[in-house]
Structures are given as C-alpha cells and as structure tokens.
Amino acid sequence: MAELRGGIDLGGTKIQTAVIDAAGEVRGEARQPTPTEGGPEDVAAAMAKALREAAEAAGVEPSELAGVGVGSPGDADEKTGVVSSARNLPGWEGSFPLGEKLSGALGTPVKIGNDVQVATEAEFQLGAGKEFASLIGVFWGTGVGGGLIFDGKPWLGRGAAGEIGHMVVKRGGARCPCGRKGCLEAYAGRSAMEAEARRRHEKGEKTDLFELMEKHEKPRLTSGIWERALDHGDELAEELVERAVEALGTGIASAINLIDVEAVILGGGLGIRFGERYMDALTKEMGHHLFVDERPPAVRVASLGDLGGAVGASLLFAR
C-alpha cells in the first residue's frame, strides 16, 4: 500500500483529510471541526482522528501510508515540521512541533507545508493549472493568500514567498488585519470586508448582510451570505465586493508585472464562489495595471474545490 498517501488541510474552522493514490484519486476522506479551545496538542489530536477516519474509509491503517502531508496556516517550517504563530488556531501563538507529534500518533512520516502553497501545487498538478508550467495561485477567502510555481517547481523564497495579500495596493490605505496599511487583504479579505460592512452599517448605510447572517445562523459573513446579499441587489454588498475585486485586479496585475507567469488560479471560498461572476471585472481591472497588456495571463477558477488543500498536502510526498 506504499502508493497511498494522506493529506490534511488544517483550517480555522475545519480539518479536512484525504487518502490519495498515486494517480491523485481520492480513496477516502473525512473531516472534523477544528477545536476552538485548548491548544496545539488538542488540534493535533483532532487532526490524527480525522486522518484515521480517512484511512479507514480507504481500507488502510495510517501506518501503511507512504506518508502524511499537512497544509498548515501560520509560519510552517517544511524542514523541521514546526508550526509557529498560527493565530487563527487556539493557543497557537508560539511554536509547536506538529510534524513530530503527528508522526508519533500515526506511525508514518509527516511533512508540513504552507496551506496555500500546497493548494496551489494541487491545482498545478491535478486541477485548473495542469496545462501551465508557471503560475500564481490566489486564494481569496478570510484573508488573501498566494502560492507560486516557477518552471514546474514550487517557489517558497526563504519560506514566506507568495504573500500576495500583503502587497500594497494603496499607500497609507485601509488598515489590514496584519496591522499594516493598504494591503490587498485590507480590501479583499473576507474578515476585512466584514469589518468594513459593519462600520458602514453602524454609520447608517442600509444593508441586509447582517440580517441574513442572523437568519441563517452564521457567526460571520460567509461567502454564501455575501452571495445571497448580491442576489438580492444589496447595494453595500455590491460595492464592497466590487471594491475587493478592484483591489485583487490591482494586486494580481502588479504581481504579474514582476513575475510574468502564464496563469492565475483563483481559489478560496470567495474566489470559487465569485470567480466566474466577477471574471470580467477582474480581468478588466488587471488590464489597467498590466505593463505588457497585449498578452495577459490566463485567469482560471480553482477546480479541486474543498478537497484541494488536503490533496495538495498529500503531494508533499510526491515532490
């Protein structure tokens, strides 16, 4: 069974796992909610549980897998398997040897990678980016993350490459969740969009966003809530999504001016939901900023959906 590999996508709200064969087919999958209390030990235990379930669904023991890859948020060190500053996870301000802990619990080697980078690699090898040699993955969700493939190989820089969400689209602009000003994520990240909607709503601008959120019993403005509001013609929602798309077009075009890759793969919760709907607006905005505008890059919506992160993590054992 050495040809089977495991993958774990560690998200802020859920842990998605999958067992994948050599052809990239998913043989088993499972998910667990991410613990909201406790600390890294509890998160690691939930990850091991979810991976065991996926292995069971695939008819193997975790110890029979060739290895288990993890796509992690925060500062994930591929060399040591240590994850630091995963601030959307409970009690994870410091460093934790996640690779070592999981390897011990599962009885198989574990490799740790950056969540967005591994999702980009999955789209490159098996999804919307298959036909290209060089691309940038842009994951438009709670934040805005990015991953890079140059000439068929992942480009990690010194470990922190691809942070397109923190490219500056407006000097001295809106405050970003990272604490700096004018980043792409300050305009396009779901968290920042929600904060801006709330500010404007409190100042008296009309919107159904928060009523919809309560009606559907969501703790936050999910991509589904934004979509419902747009479908109702909610003006504030339209304005903020258009503002986000403009910021994305500006940031992506600036990145293309620097790296000139063949394609942009747009993923993430908002990217998958709104990619087609706003494709024209996005490419039009990019066109305003592309230095070489007669041959823009292809822009595609990610095709692996929710499982992309876990599939990409498993590919850490195929590099």
Ligand SMILES: [Zn+2]
């Ligand atoms: Zn930032």
